[in-house]
Amino acid sequence: MMRILSFFIVVLLLGTGFAWLADRPGDLVVTFSGMQYKVSLMVAASAIVLIVAAVMLTWWVIKSVVGSPYALRRHFRARKRDRGYQSLSTGLIAAGAGDALTARRMIGQAQKLLNVDQEPLIRLLDAQAAMLEGRADDARAKFEAMLDDPETKLLGLRGLYLEAQRLGARDASRHYAEEAALLAPSVEWAASAALGQKTTHGDWDGALALLEKQKATKQIDREKAKRDRAALLTAKAISTFESDPMGAKAIAIEANKLAPDLVPAAIIAAKVLFQQGDLRKGSKILEHVWKREPHPEVAETYVHARLGDSVYDRLKRARHLAGLYPHHPESSLAIANAALAAGELKEAREAAEAVLRSAPRESAYLLLADIEETQTGDQGRVRQWLSRAVKAPRDPAWTADGYVSERWAPASPVTGKLNAFEWKVPVEQLGPVIDSGDDFESALAAAPLQPASPRENVKPLIPAKAPVVEAKKPVSSPASDEGDIIDAEVVALEPASKQPEERDIQSGEKERIASVLPPWPEKPSESAKKDEHLVIPVPDDPGVRPEYEAERPSKKFRLF
Incomplete structure (x- = not known):
């Protein structure tokens, strides 16, 4: 657009100049070699313009002829480069789609059209194609070759990290992540993996320092940083609870303030308060988290808050806690366990049967088996409850990335991700435990213990x-x-x-x-x-x- 505008401006100026000369007639006299030449002013101006245009045209022709070999080479080189990048782009798309055959063919074309040493994407595509073809050793060798080039070192570390994760080599993957974190601290995947590595080895102070660096560089948002810090502080308080109760108290209370709904933080904070005799404050912390979502570990800690309590006092505390969230399965289970320990078998049975009516689960059947054995000693009935427990839905457990743990942990043992553990049912079983259309009492009457x-x-x-x-x-x-x-x-x-x-x-x-x-x-x-x-x-x-x-x-x- 600017070139067209410039052309019109030049034409306008020339036209204006020639019009100005036409309005002012005159002669131009030139004496050359004893001869005198006289021409009009308009002719002289036109001659000058033509001479300038002829010189410019001649210069352009000479320059084009002289530079044509280079221009021709540059044209073919650009065309070859464009074809190479087109092949490289097609190969990357094919590798992303899982088409190893097309990716391998595009690699061959790209290597012919592009310089492998100057284009690192060819190495990446070659490594990806090797992974698709199942040649893990070749892919690993290609990623290791990238480590020699400063430009592709981070890319090679990333490839080796992912390959080690795919093969289940956790130590190797964390080693590559730590090296990448040293090379580029702002890379999120490397920093997260290094954080998981420190968490796995119990280096809580180092993990907290690294988390603060991530927060300072704005790699993670503020809320996630608070929850991650709460998880690390909770793990640190748990590890130091036996050796340093006073130090664990401040850490646990800070963790509970950062994440009031984090169950392990509330439990460890309540434990350190109970140990120091602060029963009221510890109970308030547990009651607060219980109102959000009842949890069996919270009930266990709440019921056994004070050493030396009788079984009836613990039953009274279980009833009080269940009253904060009535009609919940965990509330009924808390009463049933406390009542069984206190010898109130009728109340324990009623509470356990209430769980079966609302949300049947394995622990309720096992609890009824214990009640049956204590109350009647009928081994046939006990076996009946145990057989039902086998087919009942599983109880919730701490689960992270498909890994089920009996205890909470601050990071996933599979990926090292912080706050990965969730309290949920690991596996849902199909089919009802009791036939639809039968309530609990009729099911018991219709299915008495029979010889087998x-x-x-x-x-x-x-x-x-x-x-x-x-x-x-x-x-x-x-x-x-x-x-x-x-x-x-x-x-x-x-x-x-x-x-x-x-x-x-x-x-x-x-x-x-x-x-x-x-x-x-x-x-x-x-x-x-x-x-x-x-x-x-x-x-x-x-x-x-x-x-x-x-x-x-x-x-x-x-x-x-």
Whole structure:
């Protein structure tokens, strides 16, 4: 646009000048070699302009002819470079999409068109293609080669860090991260990895100093920095609680102030206060975090706040804590545990059953097994509760990056990320624990403890019309029988009208018996209802000795 505007300005000035000369006639006299030349002023000006234009045109032609070889080389070199960068761009896109074949082909084209020593992206693409092709050693060697060039050293460290993480070499990945942090302290991934390394080794002061540097350089926002600092202070207070209670008190209280909803910070702050006799302040801290989200460790710490309390005093404290967040499963569990310890078995059972009605979980069934053993000593009922606990949903636990821990930690053991642990259910099981449509009491009444068979599978009822095995006691078919046709222990009596030869069935008859068995009926037929010799299936509850009576009426068994 500026060139066009400049052209119009020049034309305007020339036109203005020629118009000015045309309005003022005159002659130009030139004496040269004894000759006198006389021309008009307009002709002289036009001649001067033409001479200047001719000189400029001649100079441009000469310059173009002289510089044409260089210009031609530069044109082909730029074209080659553009094709090389186009191949490099296509290769990077293919590598990002996981197309190793296209990426490898583009590498070959880029190496022909570009200088490998001057273009580090070719090395990066080559390493990525090697990773896609499964050649981890070649990829690692290419990243290590990048360490020799100051321009690509950080890139090589990043590649080695990611490769070490992919292979699960945590020590190697943290080593590369620390080296990258020394080279470029402002790089977030390197600083975070170095912070995780210090946290893993218990260097709390070094981790806190590094966190302050990150906060000063604005690598992390203010709120995240506060929560990360609270996690580090909590871990430091936990580690120094036994050796230096007074020092741990200030650290724990500061951590609790920075993150009031952080459960481990509240627990360690309450513990140091309880140890020094400040029961009221420690209880207020636990009550505050309990109102946000009840936690079993909070309940345990709150109930056992004061040494020397009786079991009834602890039950009273559990009731008070549960009243702050009623109708929550953790509140009911806190009362149930305290009531069991105090011998209030009825209250403990009611609280545990309340958990099963609202949110069934493994710990509630295990607690009911303990209550059953203490109250009745019925091992059959205890086994029933334990079998239900196996199939119940798991309790929440401290989980970080798929790793489940019994205790909280300030950083993930997998990635080293701070505040990665969350209190949640690690694995959700499918299916209800109790049949839908049955409440808790009806489920208990419908599923009494029954003798069980050691077999894993229970076969359908054998109709009265089919030949059956005569027995006065349980008869089991061993697993080595041909086809393993009859797996369950059955009891049957033959009608008196049967002939002896019909009752004497050889082992080869089992296949024929299985071939005529109808599918499992949803409801017994009328003839089956009248027949008193139906075989009773055995529920699957391994570990209980089977004991049956031949005259036992037929019914459908349900485990749960």
